[in-house]
Amino acid sequence: MAEKWLWMLMPWRGCWSSRGKRDGQEEERHVRANDRDYNDKFPYADNHIKTSKYNVFTFLPINLFEQFQRVANTYFLVLLILQLIPEISSLSWVTTTVPLVLVLVITAVKDATDDYFRYKSDQQVNNRQSQVLRGNLQNEKWMNVCVGDIVKLENNQFVAADTLLLSSSEPYGLCYIETAELDGETNLKVRQALTVTSDLGADIAKLADFNGEVICEPPNNKLDRFTGTLYWRDNKYPLDNEKMLLRGCVLRNTDWCFGMVIFAGLQTKLMQNCGRTKFKRTSIDKLMNTLVLWIFGFLVCMGVILAIGNTIWEQKVGRSFSVYLLWDEPIRNNNVVFSGFLTFWSYIIILNTMVPISLYLSVEVIRLGHSYFINWDRKMYYIQRDTPAEARTTTLNEELGQVEFIFSDKTGTLTQNIMVFNKCSINGKSYGDVYDEFGHKVEITERTACVDFSFNPLSDRKFRFHDSSLVEAVKIEEPSVQEFFRLLALCHTVMPEEKNEGDLVYQAQSPDEGALVTAARNFGFVFRSRTPETVTLYEMGTAVNYQLLAILDFNNVRKRMSVIVRNPAGHIKLYCKGADTIIFDRLDPSNQDLMNTTSEHLYEFAGEGLRTLALAYKDLDENVLEEWMKRLLYASTVIENREEGLADLYEEIETGLMLLGATAVEDKLQEGVPETIACLTLANIKIWVLTGDKLETAMNIGYSCNMLRDDMSEVFIISGHTSSEVLQQLRSAKEHILGLSRVSSTADVEKTDEFSDDSVFEETIIAEYALIINGHSLAHALEPDLEQVLLETACLCKTVICCRVTPMQKAQVVELVKTNKMAVTLAIGDGANDVSMIKTAHIGVGISGQEGMQAVLASDYSFAQFRYLQRLLLVHGRWSYFRMCNFLFYFFYKNFAFTVVHFWFGFFCGFSAQTVYDQWFITLFNIVYTSLPVLAMGLFDQDVNEANSHRFPSLYRPGQLNLLFNKRQFFLCTLQGMGTSFLLFFIPYGAFCLAVSDDGSHISDQQAFAVTIATSLVIVVSIQIGLDTYYWTAVNHVFVWGSLAVYFAILFAMHSDGLFSIFPSHFPFIGTGRNCLTQKSVWLVIMLTTVACVMPGLAVRFLKTDLYPTLTDKVRCLQQASRKLRPQEQNLRRVRRTSSRRSAYAFSHQQGYGELITSGKNMKVTASTAGPSPPLSPSSPGRVHNSRSLIESTLKRKGETPVACVSAEAYGTSGTSEGNTRTQQTLMD
């Protein structure tokens, strides 16, 4: 019962609490198509989505209940209740009520607006249209779609619910979907309907009669799994995930399809996956909570001291003073200890302002402001995609100033995931560079003239190439160049799509391949269409039909792919492209010279960070081929060791190749990535790249974005296959680093000492290492017994790259660092595979890029370009941290100065919990008199301007070391506050002992005393904030002076005759302001107190900046000096390009596509296909079945975790030994 009540109260607890319950009920789902009555018997969720928490009536109770779950609010409520007890109420209940109500109202308004927007977006989703079969097709809102309905989807439409694919416009019931919203993968996926249902086609009558029943698993969140059975016409058909269209997918390249809704609304897999994001808290938050606890402790201590004082006082003095002041009933009857007990609570009440309610509210406001500044920043706005940066959470801003580790995804984050055919080497001649008339290389920019491809009507207009000599070579029909592009046009697994004549679109399985085929297309070798047996090219405008004899598919071991074709003239050729090392091993010896020149070119290309590929061909003899084909046919039918047999056969024919040249594809980096990384590295932030890509690709990118450099002492590659191997490799790497640095450290000591903290670029002196670890090794290294070694080694290295990493491992790596290094971590990524690490890290940043929005949705901050990270951290993060620290420092100081005065007064008022101030002053001090100046400081303050924040990345260091606000700083600020309160009390005390006004009447009364101290306090804290503010905008001026003015205005208003005559018992201070503040002596006291309170702090601060200036102080001086002159130019060193040889057969390629093509199952029969189209092979049932298993096996292979790649390891070890020798050489030098 209680649970139900709780559930009613908190419906927003979301799907999972309800899910848990329903799981228990629903063990199996029965859905019958087109049978509403049957399906309604079960409590299946409809497609209506509700994520808003409240409605008009439940808002108040629920919201209040929620708010009082916060400790702070409850604490103040308890205080309020205490204040209602007359025996202990030392303050009127108003003093707590006013701020508490204010806080509650502001929070409630914020919650209400949030919820309203949620409600609106719910409405928008729910009202989306979709076509539902209800006798006939009709449009329905999404929320009215029910389980068991048959819906029709059209191309580019979103799937409304999890549906079972019944039939589609494509042959074999195939349909293509994009699952970017679900898993972040942009490549199309194939789904295929059951044959029996695909026969239904688009026949509405048949579909309306369809009454199959699906029995399947209950709702769950596994995106890649589905098990169920379809019962129809007394037959059973097994169902799996390959027949499901999940909510959130988009239908592509398929005109229409029909599906049957299985899960709807909150029970869809997408919704089940939207787990509530963990509530992240900043370290300052945690520190603040600790400090608040400390303050409570301190408060209790003071309360106890004062209570003991009260007990003693009542015993010694109060007992005899009872002539004039009778004891209250309870004390009279019992004893003085009880009086002490009551006093304790009274003091708790008056001293509670040490932790003011407004602290939490102010912190929230400041963070919100900082978030808005991030949202408003034009320098983080990406114009191409019209995306401004977005702070999706408002609670983490200051942590952005403390980041020590960045975990970055590669594809889409560092790179644009766009491949551009950039250069090539053909027959020993390098193309792609542009030279001016003097033969100097011209840097290619946006404005460099592009090659004109107008001769080719089929060219892709987006393709840009700058070296016109290559076009000339094509035009004069140079054979090697022609052969080069012919190879590119033939040897691939790309699927063409030609909707209109000449409007070619390539469906490339990997972007590299797409880039190469597009290049060939533009240079006049247009790949136009293919069938399982043929490939049609348009070579310089004429159609040429090649017979495709075999595709020797790519895999990770072979690192190459080949095709064997017969050209119209009947010649048989093998075209091969692959990693240069692999190809060079298989060349005919006559190619030696060409190989050397090409090799040189490859070095050059790789040095520029390009992904290279070597191309070769071979003429084949008809007889040889025939014999080989027979063996191939045989090998492909054997069941055991088929793969090995095929590999051997491929190996056999791919020998004696003739080198054609090499291609260089640029994996386009996002703009400014190397510069950003360099800058962040200077800010002492360690950047780890975690990528699902292959080792070579990852390293390639590592080099091109300057994380790996040739001048690094050593690059360690960990690629062991067993725990012990991995441990061994990690250990040796660690020993190597430690051993070497011990040697060099003696030499470096003096150097580093000399430059110690002053040197901004000190980090560059120390020897640099890099660690690259492979996915399977990482799996071992993340085991509990190895993870410490991994962490230690990795932290010794400047650069860490993990490749072939699964999303889970990404999260594990982040978790490892997060838990063991006590450092703030930031994860940045753009795809669904980054979601786990984004959620795990302290701060998650999503790149709102092309790979769907999953990462952005899980992230705390999002923007369009990696390079904005620099601004986010170095400017916004640093400012936020600085502001928050300054704010907290001042806030605690202010409240201690304000509150501890009561403690001192306690010793002079018989420990009776009498307040020093007017009650109204206590009520208003934090929320009116001092709130705005400190808010203005927390929002607008800047120690160093943004240009200098970029220019001196070392300014970021204090945040990482947590220097600006920590326990020591807190101790200092409380000390300062207590010192101030001491002076605030005792100087007026000394003066008021004997004080008499200038008309002889006494002014040493309590009210005058209160006004004097209060006025001094307000002036002192105002001056203090003036000293703490580095950046005085107009707003600061208005707030500071305005607060002072408001103080005096309110003071005189409260002490006025008018208010007193209305509420005589609430404004007893009538006339005090007038009588007191007209006295010269009072002002002399205030002046003295102010100076005495402010000067010591000022002296200390001056000494600190004068003797031990921090970098910030220096930069500030510089900034001021330069402002007087003129703004200086930025002098950040330009980032060097590396020139290292990287062999990179860097295909993000998957095996199995060749097979798919030769089977012909992914080819469409569309009349519009241009060019000669061979008759489609008759589709016998056996063939269909075969093809299905083929697709399945392909998909299965794709689903697998990355296959171990042996040669990559070999490559890695060779790389290590290479590195070893290099280091040894440097050592010898």
Next chain:
Amino acid sequence: MMASNYNAKEEYGHQPGATGHGGAGTMTNKKPDNTAFKQQRLPAWQPILTAGAVLPAFFVIGLIFIPIGVGLFVTSNNIKEFAIDYTGVDMSSPCYNCSQSYSWNSTKSCTCSVPFALDQPFESNVFMYYGLSNFYQNHRRYVKSRDDSQLNGDKTSLQSPSKECEPYRSSDNKPIAPCGAIANSLFNDTLELYYIDPNGSRTAIPLVKKGIAWWTDKHVKFRNPSGNNNNLTVVFQGTSKPVNWRKAVYELDPSDSDNNGFINEDFIVWMRTAALPTFRKLYRIIQKKANNLTPTLPRGEYILEVTYNYPVRSFNGRKRMILSTISWMGGKNPFLGIAYITVGSVCFCLGLVLLSIHYRYGKRNNSAEISS
């Protein structure tokens, strides 16, 4: 939250074609405004605590404070003040007997004469204070034990005083007026001053009892009920006098209707509670004589006649009578002068120390050092 997320990405997904065709023109422009506020470029004054700014501040403060302090000190020293303790703790003290027998309700009043001598003549107006020590007028229960509405002449409060007044709220089932502990403990010693002529005759010194309270207190904060000061006896009918009082509130000064009842100035002065346990309150003013030639209080012998009603011995309290002249800064107060001199000289010395530290050890910051 989930739906909003979902929705957001759908909107994103709905323009797959737009990216290809560069449909920027049709898209809503989300580019943030280029305002100084939003871009955090508000013009600002950025002060730096340089030696040039901080050190002069110390010197200036020192140079201002020391003269003020000296001035205050001198002024304070020129003020004549005479205090005499008449509590009667010692056996030798004239009021010893009176102090021994304390009882609120004793009908016969005890008087004692305290002789004293003034070494210097007191010029100008002289103010007469009574001082109490160890008297906790600032105790929380004491401070709150009053009813300002009642004192302001509110009739309902007169009949049913605020609960805060407990246990001095009612006696004999009649509400107490004025209620509360403060009123109940009204200082009720009577002090009279006599000058002993050299020839031995006593001259009573005229003591002015009006004008000792704040104007606001007398005219705004305290009011008799019904505003009519003439027949207070009727007005206060049905109320009871505070238990410690010998006479009712309307009998405080029957001779002067403007100083009777709640607006009696002695009462008002007492009701303004002191901040500290040792305090003085203005009792009477001795006005300057019309002829300026003789001082207000010439040097010589005086007698203080005390009607000793107010017991303080039980809680180790002390009672004093203080005579004082005043200046522009009020009464004698050496603390302020000394404090000013101290703070001023500390600032000045600190300035010197900082200056020397700055020149000897200070790191002169300049750009050359940073961009090494």
